Amino acid sequence: MLNYTVKRLLQLVPVLLLISVLVFALVYAIPGDPARMLAPPDASDEEIDRIAERLGLHRPLPVQYGDWFLGVLQGDWGNSISWGRPVLPDLLRRLPATLQLAGLSVLFSVGVAIPVGVLSATKQNSLIDSVSRVGSLLGLSMPNFWVGMMLILLFALQLRWLPASGRRGFEYLILPAITLGTSGMATIMRVTRSTMLEVIRQDYVRTARSKGLSERVVIYKHTLRNALISVITVIGLQMGFRLGGTVVIERVFAYPGLGQLAYQGMMHRDTPMIMGNLMLFATMFCLINLLVDLIYAFVDPRIRYG
Amino acid sequence: MAERLSRSDIQVLETESVSLWRKSFRRLMKNRTAVVGAALLVGIMLLSIFAPVVATHNPTEQSLRNQLRPPSSEHYFGTDDLGRDIFSRVIYGSRISLLVGVGVMTLRGIIGITVGMVAGFVGGRTDHILMRISDAVISFPGILLALAIMAIWGAGLVNVIIALSVVGWPQFTRLVRAEVLSIREREYVEAARGLGLSDVGIMIRHVFPNILPLIIVYASLTISAPIVSEAALSFLGLGIQPPDVSWGRMLSGAQRYMRVAWWMATIPGLAITLTVLSFNLLGDGLRDALDPRMN
Numbered sequence: 001m002l003n004y005t006v007k008r009l010l011q012l013v014p015v016l017l018l019i020s021v022l023v024f025a026l027v028y029a030i031p032g033d034p035a036r037m038l039a040p041p042d043a044s045d046e047e048i049d050r051i052a053e054r055l056g057l058h059r060p061l062p063v064q065y066g067d068w069f070l071g072v073l074q075g076d077w078g079n080s081i082s083w084g085r086p087v088l089p090d091l092l093r094r095l096p097a098t099l100q101l102a103g104l105s106v107l108f109s110v111g112v113a114i115p116v117g118v119l120s121a122t123k124q125n126s127l128i129d130s131v132s133r134v135g136s137l138l139g140l141s142m143p144n145f146w147v148g149m150m151l152i153l154l155f156a157l158q159l160r161w162l163p164a165s166g167r168r169g170f171e172y173l174i175l176p177a178i179t180l181g182t183s184g185m186a187t188i189m190r191v192t193r194s195t196m197l198e199v200i201r202q203d204y205v206r207t208a209r210s211k212g213l214s215e216r217v218v219i220y221k222h223t224l225r226n227a228l229i230s231v232i233t234v235i236g237l238q239m240g241f242r243l244g245g246t247v248v249i250e251r252v253f254a255y256p257g258l259g260q261l262a263y264q265g266m267m268h269r270d271t272p273m274i275m276g277n278l279m280l281f282a283t284m285f286c287l288i289n290l291l292v293d294l295i296y297a298f299v300d301p302r303i304r305y306g
Numbered sequence: 307m308a309e310r311l312s313r314s315d316i317q318v319l320e321t322e323s324v325s326l327w328r329k330s331f332r333r334l335m336k337n338r339t340a341v342v343g344a345a346l347l348v349g350i351m352l353l354s355i356f357a358p359v360v361a362t363h364n365p366t367e368q369s370l371r372n373q374l375r376p377p378s379s380e381h382y383f384g385t386d387d388l389g390r391d392i393f394s395r396v397i398y399g400s401r402i403s404l405l406v407g408v409g410v411m412t413l414r415g416i417i418g419i420t421v422g423m424v425a426g427f428v429g430g431r432t433d434h435i436l437m438r439i440s441d442a443v444i445s446f447p448g449i450l451l452a453l454a455i456m457a458i459w460g461a462g463l464v465n466v467i468i469a470l471s472v473v474g475w476p477q478f479t480r481l482v483r484a485e486v487l488s489i490r491e492r493e494y495v496e497a498a499r500g501l502g503l504s505d506v507g508i509m510i511r512h513v514f515p516n517i518l519p520l521i522i523v524y525a526s527l528t529i530s531a532p533i534v535s536e537a538a539l540s541f542l543g544l545g546i547q548p549p550d551v552s553w554g555r556m557l558s559g560a561q562r563y564m565r566v567a568w569w570m571a572t573i574p575g576l577a578i579t580l581t582v583l584s585f586n587l588l589g590d591g592l593r594d595a596l597d598p599r600m601n
Contacts, residue, residue, distance in 0.1 A: 018442035026454060141583040143534045144539055146557060146575035147331060153564055153571060237516025248538045252561075266457035267546060274454050282445040 019282045022240045024065050024131050027271050078272030087276040092301025098257035105181035113185045139186030148252040165254035176253045184238045195227040212304035236292030240285050331597040337416045340591020346584035354400035363391035365398040366549050374567045384569040399553040403533050410532035411525050413471035418478020423509050426486030440476030448473040456544040466545050470532045485517045519596045527589035530582040553578050
């Protein structure tokens with residue numbers, strides 16, 4: 001297991017390198033003048049020249065990249081143009097809020113989807129099966145930020161049960177987490193249902209039944225456990241979408257996380273902030289995928305030794 | 307002799323694939339979800355084509371006397387904060403959504419399929435480099451990368467289509483590459499090579515037709531994603547710009563008036579949901595009819 005973990009961690013290095021090249025290229029290697037982009041909108045040509053001089057933009061691109069990347073490795077992610085202070089501490093301060101939101105949304109997705117998916121599969125073609133299938137189809141079709149707006153309309157403005165914006169306690173997390181988790185829930189529900197239906201027909205399940213095991217043991221111990229592998233895969237695959245979703249949903253709920261910081265950076269064309277966010281989100285995505293792979297390897301020994 | 311045999315082999319395979327298409331179509335028509343999805347979609351397309359006829363008002367005309375009016379017989383879906391008719395705006399908004407969906411899928415397809423076929427067919431270092439690049443692109447949450455591109459390049463329809471295509475092509479590449487790797491070793495490809503066909507010729511004449519059903523299924527299953535992404539970009543103010551009408555942009559404007567004008571926040575979202583739903587239904591049906599493996 002340790003060998004496998006180290007191997008996977010090492011495989012991460014080239015991917016992260018390439019990610020940093022892409023982030024750098026997005027800002028510095030595009031057609032047009034990066035100095036003009038980094039300058040205030042009303043800057044004169046001389047000012048732009050001075051900025052280019054100061055930032056060393058006349059040097060060859062690979063040299064500039066090397067310089068920037070060394071800084072990134074040493075924790076110098078540049079200064080935000082809007083706030084004039086280092087980007088990295090701000091990013092790290094906002095990180096926990098976004099991780100909380102994403103984590104809670106996973107809990108919501110899984111907590112609803114697995115029981116409903118199991119029920120749907122074990123009572124195939126029943127009323128609950130139809131309801132859950134229509135529900136998951138709708139959940140997949142609604143844009144997440146609109147789900148958020150509708151939840152605000154109903155639970156915050158009409159019923160006044162939950163707050164619509166901010167982050168001053170657990171109740172502030174509920175609506176954003178449900179919003180972020182809805183489409184994931186719909187997918188997990190579908191996958192749980194279809195893999196359960198597949199596994200239920202396997203020989204070892206028939207054997208378990210014929211041994212006289214109770215239906216509950218057959219479903220939860222023999223069927224669900226084996227169906228969980230595909231559910232874990234889906235949760236991993238969804239993480240990119242989920243992390244990206246925080247940008248939009250934090251905006252809807254005025255939730256002070258990384259996503260809001262990214263959004264503000266984008267709106268002000270704050271390039272160091274944009275680059276910092278891209279680096280951080282992509283790194284998180286890679287680490288989460290690594291974690292999913294490690295969970296696999298833990299669950300399924302064939303992967304470790306294969 | 308060998309040549310004639312392999313030629314007829316190829317012919318047999320090709321006639322088989324024609325009847326496969328016909329069989330798939332028949333299966334598709336029997337699939338109720340697919341038919342419902344297709345019907346909805348045809349309806350939405352007709353509405354967007356005949357928008358000038360269907361719309362009751364000019365979608366961009368402001369009327370300060372008619373601000374924030376609730377739905378009525380004059381304004382079916384009410385009016386927004388500038389007195390514009392929401393029904394007409396929703397009808398016109400379908401144009402942008404469909405255009406973005408089709409445009410992005412086409413561009414993603416062209417990039418993704420080309421890269422995937424080259425990677426799978428050429429193999430070796432080319433394959434390795436191309437796949438690492440697509441791994442890196444996939445590592446960014448799509449909407450975040452698209453937002454960054456929009457922030458740097460500027461908002462507008464063309465940039466939306468480009469940004470969303472830049473973001474989504476690697477999924478196509480992975481799919482196509484995996485398929486090409488398995489097709490590459492089939493007898494008919496070897497036969498074609500034996501006949502002296504070039505690599506490019508083999509890819510276009512023999513590999514591409516065989517991965518086409520898979521591509522169609524994948525495209526129809528995922529075409530709703532760029533539609534939702536466009537709405538999200540426009541919602542955040544970095545997508546479609548006025549005077550173009552976008553559902554996402556309408557929702558963005560609705561946020562400030564949620565307390566007083568529920569219709570502003572509700573109707574454009576329903577329009578997006580209905581469009582996405584019809585694509586999803588059709589996609590599910592196509593998958594069942596064309597590609598039993600993807601169940």
